[in-house]
Amino acid sequence: MNPDAYIACLECDLLHRRRPLPPNGVATCSRCGALLYRTRRNSLDRTLAMAICGVILFIVANVYPFLTLTYEGQEQETTLISGIIALYHQGMPVLALLVLATGIFFPLLELVGLTYILLPLKYNRKPWGMAPIFRVIRNLQPWGMTEVFLLGILVSIVKLADMATLVPGLALYAFLILIFVVAATSASLNPDIVWEQLTVDH
Amino acid sequence: MTETSEHSFDEIPQAVVRHSRRLGLVWLIPLVAALVGAWLAVQAIVQAGPTITITFKSAEGLTAGKTKIKYKDVEVGQVESIHLSEDLSHVIVTAAMVKDIDHYLTENTRFWVVRARVAGGEVSGLSTLFSGVYIGMDPGQPGKPSDSYTGLETPPAVSMDTPGSYFMLRSEQLGSLDIGSPIYYRQIKVGQVVGYEMTTDGSAVLIQIFIQAPHNNRVRQNTRFWIASGLDVSVDAEGVKVNTESVLALLIGGIAFQTPTDLEPGDPASDGQSFVLYNNKDEIDEPVYTRKSYFVAYFDETVHGLNKGAPIEFRGIKVGEVVDVRLEFDEKKVNFRIPVLMAIETERISVRENGKADQEALIVKLVQKGLRAQLRTGVLLTGLLYINLNMQPDAPIQKVSQHGPYTVIPTVPGATQEITAGIASFVNRLEKLPMEQIGTELRDSLRQINRLVGSDDLKSSMTALNRSLTQLQQFTTTLNKDTGPQINSAIDQLRQTLEQTEKTLSAAEGMVSGNAPLGYDIQQMMRELAKAGRAVSVLADYLQRHPEALVFGKGAPQP
Numbered sequence: 001m002n003p004d005a006y007i008a009c010l011e012c013d014l015l016h017r018r019r020p021l022p023p024n025g026v027a028t029c030s031r032c033g034a035l036l037y038r039t040r041r042n043s044l045d046r047t048l049a050m051a052i053c054g055v056i057l058f059i060v061a062n063v064y065p066f067l068t069l070t071y072e073g074q075e076q077e078t079t080l081i082s083g084i085i086a087l088y089h090q091g092m093p094v095l096a097l098l099v100l101a102t103g104i105f106f107p108l109l110e111l112v113g114l115t116y117i118l119l120p121l122k123y124n125r126k127p128w129g130m131a132p133i134f135r136v137i138r139n140l141q142p143w144g145m146t147e148v149f150l151l152g153i154l155v156s157i158v159k160l161a162d163m164a165t166l167v168p169g170l171a172l173y174a175f176l177i178l179i180f181v182v183a184a185t186s187a188s189l190n191p192d193i194v195w196e197q198l199t200v201d202h
Numbered sequence: 203m204t205e206t207s208e209h210s211f212d213e214i215p216q217a218v219v220r221h222s223r224r225l226g227l228v229w230l231i232p233l234v235a236a237l238v239g240a241w242l243a244v245q246a247i248v249q250a251g252p253t254i255t256i257t258f259k260s261a262e263g264l265t266a267g268k269t270k271i272k273y274k275d276v277e278v279g280q281v282e283s284i285h286l287s288e289d290l291s292h293v294i295v296t297a298a299m300v301k302d303i304d305h306y307l308t309e310n311t312r313f314w315v316v317r318a319r320v321a322g323g324e325v326s327g328l329s330t331l332f333s334g335v336y337i338g339m340d341p342g343q344p345g346k347p348s349d350s351y352t353g354l355e356t357p358p359a360v361s362m363d364t365p366g367s368y369f370m371l372r373s374e375q376l377g378s379l380d381i382g383s384p385i386y387y388r389q390i391k392v393g394q395v396v397g398y399e400m401t402t403d404g405s406a407v408l409i410q411i412f413i414q415a416p417h418n419n420r421v422r423q424n425t426r427f428w429i430a431s432g433l434d435v436s437v438d439a440e441g442v443k444v445n446t447e448s449v450l451a452l453l454i455g456g457i458a459f460q461t462p463t464d465l466e467p468g469d470p471a472s473d474g475q476s477f478v479l480y481n482n483k484d485e486i487d488e489p490v491y492t493r494k495s496y497f498v499a500y501f502d503e504t505v506h507g508l509n510k511g512a513p514i515e516f517r518g519i520k521v522g523e524v525v526d527v528r529l530e531f532d533e534k535k536v537n538f539r540i541p542v543l544m545a546i547e548t549e550r551i552s553v554r555e556n557g558k559a560d561q562e563a564l565i566v567k568l569v570q571k572g573l574r575a576q577l578r579t580g581v582l583l584t585g586l587l588y589i590n591l592n593m594q595p596d597a598p599i600q601k602v603s604q605h606g607p608y609t610v611i612p613t614v615p616g617a618t619q620e621i622t623a624g625i626a627s628f629v630n631r632l633e634k635l636p637m638e639q640i641g642t643e644l645r646d647s648l649r650q651i652n653r654l655v656g657s658d659d660l661k662s663s664m665t666a667l668n669r670s671l672t673q674l675q676q677f678t679t680t681l682n683k684d685t686g687p688q689i690n691s692a693i694d695q696l697r698q699t700l701e702q703t704e705k706t707l708s709a710a711e712g713m714v715s716g717n718a719p720l721g722y723d724i725q726q727m728m729r730e731l732a733k734a735g736r737a738v739s740v741l742a743d744y745l746q747r748h749p750e751a752l753v754f755g756k757g758a759p760q761p
Contacts, residue, residue, distance in 0.1 A: 046228045053232035056239045064242070075333065077268070170242070181231075 007036055043190035048118040050185040054111040057178040062104070065169035067153070069160065079171060080104060103149035106140050107182055113137040114185060117194060126197060134194050141186060147179050251299040253282070256313045256337070258353040261293040263317060263335035271297055271313070273339040278303045281337070295353070297337070307349065310342030314354035326357070356381060358396075366393065367418035369471065371409040371427050371457070372401075373479035378455035379429070385411055386430055386458040392417035395457070405494060409479060411457065421471045422461045428480040430458035458483070494545045496525065497565065498605040499575040499589065499613050501540045508577065508587040514544050516591040522546035524589065541605055544575075544589065565609055566602045571595065577616030587616075632752055 007027075008015050011034040018037075021027060027036040062080050069076040078086075080103070088096035117134055120127040127133075157166055258264075261284045271279035279299035287294055299307065316338040318330050330336065340358055376398055385393040393413035400407055413421060457479065471477075505527055514522040526543035565573070572595040577587050591611070600612040654660070681689075713720060745751065 049228045049232045053235040056232065056235040060239050060242060075268075075270075177235075181235075 009034055009036060037190075037192065043188055044118055044122055044193050046188035047114060047185055047190075048122060050181050050188060051111050051114040051118065054107075054178060054181040054185060055115060057174045057181060058108055058111060061171045061174040061178055064171040064174070066171040066175070067157070067169055068167040069164050070167065071164035077169075080175070099149065102143055102145040107144040107146050107178075110137055110140050110144055111182070111185070113140075114189070121194070121197060130194070131198060134191075138191065144182060146175070146182055150175060150179055249301055251279070251301040252304055252307060252349060253296060253298050254279075254307060254348075255350045256295045256297060256353045257287065257292045257351070258295060258315065259292050259355060261295065263315065263330075264293075264295060264337070265334065269334065269336055271299065271337040271339055272316075273303070273341065278339060279337075295337075303341075306341035307347060308342065308345035309348045310345045311348070311351065312340045312342060312354055312358055313351050314338050314357045316357065319357075364412075365415035366413050367415075367421070367471075367473045368396070369411050369413065369421060370474065370476040371411060371479040372476055373407050373409060373429075374481075376407045376409070377429055379409060379457065380455070384456045385413060386456055387417055387420055387460075389458075392420075408476075409457075419470055420461065421459065421475075423469050423471055423475075425459050425461045425471065425477065426480060427457055427459040427477050428483050428485065430456045430483075494522070495548050495565070496608050497544050497546060497611050498541050498608040499544060499611045500605075501542060501577060501613055501616075502538075503577065503616055505540050505542065505577065505587065507579070508542065508589070512586065512588050514546065514589045514591060521591070542589070543608065544611075565611070568593075569600070569602045569609075569611060572597050573611060574614045575611045576614050629753075629755075637752075 005018050006015055007018055009029040009032060012029060012032045014029060014031045016027075016030065016036060019027070021038070026038045028034065029036055064079070065077045066079050066083070067077075069078070084096050084100050084104075087099065113133055114137060117127050117130055117137070153172075157168075160166060263269075264281055264284055266281055266283045269281040270277045271281070277300070279297045281295055281297050283296045285294055285296075286292075314337070315335050316326075316330055317335050318328050319326055337353070338357060379395055379398070381395055381397060383395040384391045385395070393411055395409055396412045397410040398407055399410075508524060508527060510524055510526065512524040513520045514524065522545050524542055525545045528541050528543075530539050530541055531537075532539065572593050574592060574594045574597050576590045576592065578590045579587055594614060597612075597614055603610045744756075748756075
């Protein structure tokens with residue numbers, strides 16, 4: 001039996017036979033109506049492109065100043081890391097750790113991990129430790145909260161705008177684009193194309 | 203049916219499957235991102251200016267990655283890192299400069315930390331109170347490129363591109379002057395003090411000043427500088443006059459200058475020329491002496507009344523003052539001596555012919571020619587002493603010795619000591635008088651007179667005299683008889699003569715009478731003589747009772 005020929009509903013566990021979909025088609029469960037799978041054109045290419053783009057943006061966002069705050073001639077230039085370090089020094093190490101993990105570490109891991117898996121796959125090679133790494137990436141996905149982080153920054157910018165002059169840095173724009181790129185990466189990724197590469201032991 | 207159809211389909215060749223080499227449109231996104239990233243990276247590398255190191259004594263207020271380097275308030279660099287030097291004596295600041303400033307980073311470029319400071323009556327860098335300090339930069343004159351600098355501790359008072367001239371002022375002390383102290387010309391600020399240092403021998407202070415163009419042309423060869431700080435209050439019949447350069451100068455001090463109008467304006471002073479700094483405006487007419495030579499004089503007599511600052515005069519002209527008076531005990535010789543340190547302002551003495559003679563050598567020569575120091579009483583009433591230098595060619599020749607680093611000027615006894623010495627020599631002479639011999643001789647004389655009176659010779663003489671008198675009586679009787687008439691006529695003549703004599707005498711009497719000056723003088727003389735006689739008798743009495751008074755003086759305690 002070809003395992004790839006069947007798919008189980010995530011909701012009610014009813015086994016279905018796969019069938020090819022027309023463009024923009026959606027396969028749903030015949031019993032509960034839950035989404036089974038959908039067509040994703042060039043899923044691998046798109047995801048990989050987005051992941052690589054994300055890594056580049058990530059580097060830019062971390063190297064360049066994020067936000068320059070000028071208040072009464074006093075200039076405070078921040079980067080992503082410096083903000084977290086400031087939090088740590090202000091006696092909020094747990095919060096700093098959380099921001100570091102959700103804002104920087106998990107998204108970075110996801111992007112790098114996807115690139116690691118998808119780049120060899122594109123050339124029909126299987127990267128080492130593909131399955132556990134991919135599982136970890138899939139589990140990390142909900143923890144990447146770059147958009148929440150940015151939302152927090154936007155709120156503080158709005159609040160500080162009246163008090164001080166805020167000059168957005170290059171990193172802020174890079175980070176803004178990064179959020180969309182990360183979202184696009186998640187959206188275009190069809191996990192099946194990874195799992196399909198794995199041979200099943202009988 | 204399906205089976206058969208499958209079989210029949212087997213005959214149809216399968217399409218060749220291969221991966222599409224064409225890159226999908228989606229790859230444009232990472233490509234753009236990569237291009238932008240690469241461009242940013244390239245720009246960062248291309249735009250990167252030189253990295254320089256500046257050393258400071260302290261990194262107070264400096265923050266790595268935050269402190270800016272500014273020129274004319276434009277950011278030209280940023281501090282990258284701050285670390286201590288190996289010997290911990292200073293800090294080394296590494297700064298990344300912008301590319302454009304590259305050409306201006308020469309050996310003449312100066313850096314300093316701009317902090318809020320109050321100096322020279324100006325408050326500067328107030329903004330740094332809020333924004334934190336930054337490093338100021340002055341490109342200076344073009345020169346060799348450099349990448350390591352020593353930061354100034356105070357901002358340069360004058361930036362290199364300001365036109366003007368530098369001058370040196372020589373002063374006895376710095377007073378309230380400081381870097382940045384203003385310099386006034388007709389009460390308008392035209393420059394400032396830019397630095398000061400002590401002369402190598404420590405005898406004066408050299409103050410470097412900067413005067414902006416075009417006022418630097420007002421400094422002439424004969425221009426006089428004086429310290430303008432302080433209040434000049436004078437009270438006279440017209441009321442109270444208060445004179446000051448400005449309230450600012452009153453508070454922080456300053457220097458004013460003026461070219462005397464009574465003299466022909468001299469040539470413009472050259473850059474770096476040295477001037478004397480006078481203490482106040484009145485003093486610019488009086489010479490100020492900043493060169494001093496020190497000499498020592500030893501005195502054996504009391505120096506009571508010789509204070510520090512007491513004048514030293516040479517033939518009545520002040521040439522210096524007393525700097526120090528000490529008491530020294532010589533253990534070997536077991537005697538005391540008082541070394542007095544004298545500061546002689548050699549500039550006061552204008553030297554003819556060879557103006558560059560060695561002062562010390564000159565003094566040595568003078569000492570050999572008889573230069574001596576002597577204590578003199580300035581005002582008898584106060585008993586204040588001064589030192590008089592004089593040439594005494596008859597003084598015993600003395601070798602020139604040294605007292606530490608100072609040349610010793612020999613001394614001669616002072617005026618008081620001279621008097622004491624005079625009395626002592628008088629007493630000495632009195633002592634030498636042969637009083638006993640005089641007494642013996644006097645007694646001998648008296649004895650001889652006595653013997654003469656009681657002798658037989660005198661009796662026989664008396665008998666002879668008696669006989670002679672008898673004969674004389676006989677002779678007179680004879681004379682009465684024979685020569686009487688002749689005598690009468692002679693007497694007549696004599697009477698006439700006497701009358702004339704009487705007249706003459708009465709005239710003479712008028713001359714010597716009580717009211718006449720001669721008579722008075724004679725009377726006076728007689729009285730004096732009588733007094734002298736009394737005094738001698740008193741002295742004689744006293745000496746008879748106290749012969750020792752001749753040695754120990756009157757009223758001295760008896761041993």
